[in-house]
Amino acid sequence: MEGQACPLLGSLSEQGIYLNYPNFENRCYATGRSESVPLAQQQFFCLGGQFATCPRHVAATQGRPAAVSLTPAWDEPVADTLLDEDALEAPGRRSGWMPYLLGAGGAFLALVACLVVIGGFLAWRSWTTRARTEQPTPVVAGPVTIRPATFTPTPAPPTIAPDVAAAFATVTAVARLTAEAGTLEPPPFSLTARPTPTRRPTPLDGTVLPGALETETPTPLPNLGATATPTGFVPPTPTLAPTEPLAPIINFSAAPRTILLGQCSTLRWNTAGIEAVYLEVDGTETGVTGVGSRQVCPVQDTDYYLRVVLHDLTDQVWVANVQVRGTPTPSVTPTATATPFYTATPTPTNLPTATPTVTPQWGVRINGSNSQVPLVADGIEHQVASLGIENTGNTTDQIAINLSSSLPAGWHLLLCLNGPEGDRCFTDNATEVTLSPGGVQTAQVRMTAPPGAASGASTIVTLEAVSRHDGAARASVQLTVVIS
Structure with a gap:
């Protein structure tokens, strides 16, 4: 969040300690006690550096009640003379x-x-x-x-002018709408002179x-009662057309994905249109902001998890894998062995049988062929293909999997691997798997097309698998995705 935070912001239990992003746990202490603040007002006033214009902050710092008076107060009549x-x-x-x-x-x-x-x-x-x-x-x-x-x-x-209170309500409404849209800019105040x-x-x-001086009797100004209607600014009531909720945007990756022992990698994430984000590192999950990064230095192959809470309060878990090369082999502690007495044993004259040497062979195959698949343009993620990647060699092999496409504007592509613990998705659409001879790994291709995409629009997606030991051992399949 940019801008200085409000000094009256705090948590449920203490003032001054708060989360630096809009959250239901943040509280306002302008009245001396803990009060909840809508998320849109938190982002604009409390955390966006605009707290000096917040009526709560003004009432707390100037000692006046936050309620806006619509009736001008006159303590005594004013003489009927020239007004300056x-x-x-x-x-x-x-x-x-x-x-x-x-x-x-x-x-x-x-x-x-x-x-x-x-x-x-x-x-x-x-x-x-x-x-x-x-x-x-x-x-x-x-x-x-x-x-x-x-x-x-x-x-x-x-007294506090009614246009200030109306502007505060307008700012709150507009800030809430722009926060849901993913962009928040301070709306202009419209005050009437x-x-x-x-x-x-x-x-x-x-x-x-003629004659003596005559003094006019001052005419007091009329006493404006509680029913007086101000002629100043009247805030317009915004009429908002119902819109569909924006699809969430989630990106989570590690760079570099392969490191040497003793080196470090950086986890980066970028989210929008969500409720909360939690990062799990070494089994510990902590809340983070929607956009950020963290450096990790694993000593072995490690998976890092990003749990995202959507607007409907459902969770999505994203995985970033960091592979470590050069892992040291544990040393073997020597064990004392008793030396037996030497006993002469006749040596057989038969020559030992030679053990045949197996030459390693590398091979990769994708269980599928080039095909055309339909896709619905509704802004929702759909699985368009599920293909098996097989190690056809005679030795355990590390196989790199890459999913690529030249997507039109607004389209999204996602690579996921199916495993016993569930699906793991990779925002950079690239990963590695270790397969024994004959082993198979299922790869899923997921796509999202924006609403309104023209029927018949298409794009070509390529799924490629390559052996890390022999670059010539590779396989690929092309999918033509067409808007139905």
Whole structure:
């Protein structure tokens, strides 16, 4: 898996210890207790390096509940005045405007104080003048010019937007579908921008209001109840056409297959469309990732097994064989033998009978002939032939078996050997068997054609057996496989 794993991921018993591939044993500790996580979310969020966008991780690291609130919360009404678009778009910037608000308020108070002082002075002067002249002097109140003061409303605390929760559900659905298809790519988030607020009508600069100042009564914003429906992002409901499950892809091989004593070989496997993979080495079976390799250094011919669990929870066992050459012969411990007393024995004059020397002969035969076989194009593995490979020589021989073909795109070919312990299949379609004189080994040819292959399409498959001691001793059979 690529990407950093989520620190809140763990196993059934402990946080921080987990399997590095999607598995039902992995658990999320975002709420403080062990909770199961779907495999698609594990692959995208927990193990794919995208955990920072997971609502569970966000709720755990920021201390807010993971539930998404669809109702905006307003603690108190906001004055009916000019709304600042920047303040609505960025609530965190309100603290930066506080010094300006305090300065504007101080200036306004200073202006009011000056007006009060000037008004008092004019009233006092008018009163003294009237007292001297004893004539009433009419005092005409002048017009007052009002300029609107800028005011930035304090928005409510932010809540988790419904589009984030909808995007999380969309990511989970798409990730699950792409994981089943064998490819997983992060789907793009589709978020709808917030609506632009509408400015309320305000008096223009220079508007003259007669008489005293009149203060408008602020109109509180409507209280949005639980039945309010957000006008933002509405996640589409994906309509998925039912599709047939993908056929599993399994490859397991050892390279090199033949080594000298003291050398090592590498086991490689590549799987897709399966549930779990287990590798058995030296009798010990361990869980492994879908793609990997391991080095082995056997001291004798050894079989290694790859057990694959399919989507229907059935098992398939694949075998890779490594043969070792130059195995040392165990030394014989000498045993003391008593020396008998010498007794003279007359030596017969008859010459010993000469033992005839047998000249080794090598021979290979395939019990079958060139033929044409049908194949159904349904994406399922079918056995198209079962042929016997016989040692026709007079000495035990090692026979190499090879299955080859130039397959069309989407076709698969597999060589399997039948034995007392069951079928052994070889993904590289090549192996060796040791047969005594007259011994026979049954070889099976299995093929898979993708659905939709044209009827009548064909390919030629060649099964060849060659003696390791005499390359001239070989046999082959050609099978013409035709889509029925």
